[in-house]
Amino acid sequence: MKLVGTESQRIEAGEFVELVCYGERTVCTFKETIEAHSREKETNIVLALDLFLPDREAQLEKSMAILESVHDNICAVKLNRQIVLPLGLYSGADKIVARAHGLNVPAIMDAKINDVGHTNAAIATCYFDAGFDAVIVSPFVGWEDGLQPVFELARAKSKGVLVLCYMSHKGAAEGYGQMVLDSKTGKPKAQYEVFADRALTWRADGLIVGATYPEKISRIHEIVKDEISIYSPGVGVQGGDIEVAIKAGARYLIIGRSIYSAGDPREASRMFRERVRKLIFKG
Ligand code: 6CN
DSSP states (O other): OOOOSOHHHHHHTTGGGGGOOGGGGGGOOHHHHHHHHHHHHTOOEEEEOOOOOSSHHHHHHHHHHHHHHHGGGOSEEEEEHHHHHHHOIIIIIHHHHHHHHHTTOOEEEEEEEOSOHHHHHHHHHHHHHTTOSEEEEOGGGOIIIIIHHHHHHHHHTTOEEEEEEEOSSTTHHHHTTSEEEOTTTOSEEEHHHHHHHHHHHHTOSEEEEOTTOHHHHHHHHHHHTTTSEEEEEOBGGGOBOHHHHHHHTOSEEEEOHHHHTSSSHHHHHHHHHHHHIIIIIOO
């Protein structure tokens, strides 16, 4: 398939819906793939499947059951190390990824990769080999011999890289919010603004910005526009508001406990989806 036009022209033309197919992965970046899933299903919810139970078998079973019950209402699932550590990458987490793909749901590994280049590349290789479609990385390690190998690997395998830009917790201000001297201009700038600039240069598939800081979402959206999608965790239990985050520029919402800890996760995910549908897809 030959692709023409800029990405935004192609989105407007509705071209991506025809691209949704794992068999055609070579023509889709992760940004395009999740965008297509999101538009087709009219949801922007990424389920954070962070269930943590003392019994590992129960953890796997319940995680699978939740994924199956909510899959209609989500455009991706995100796993983090609290599920990969007890279940094992190739003996449990990979089963969840395979099940997600069976349900046509892309899977993101929230590894917050944060080391020197060669170990970053090895870690990313493991997650991609286990089937994950994208990894989350920390920008503090920088590009050269830091994240560059991860981006190169991801490009070679048609996988995605999402970069933390301003986290949702209180301590985020200490790192992401500090003032630094911009190495390009020598002038003071907020660290998260520098990261947003860098993400454009790196051609990241997404930036993660806490829904608890809508003003940061707005500023980052001003910098990256629609070139990079903003993923916002922190709605519900952490205090962020869905409508406010979306109006500020969040494209995707990462939601965990408010769905998987609800009495009826399917119904909780359906209600979230109804709210975002009105804001993003029917507005
Ligand atoms: O909706 P909950 O608060 O239960 O979960 C939020 C999810 C968790 O998986 C957490 O690891 O989003 C993740 N997260 C991320 C970045 C951040 O700044 N804050 C978060 O809560 C990510 N990725």
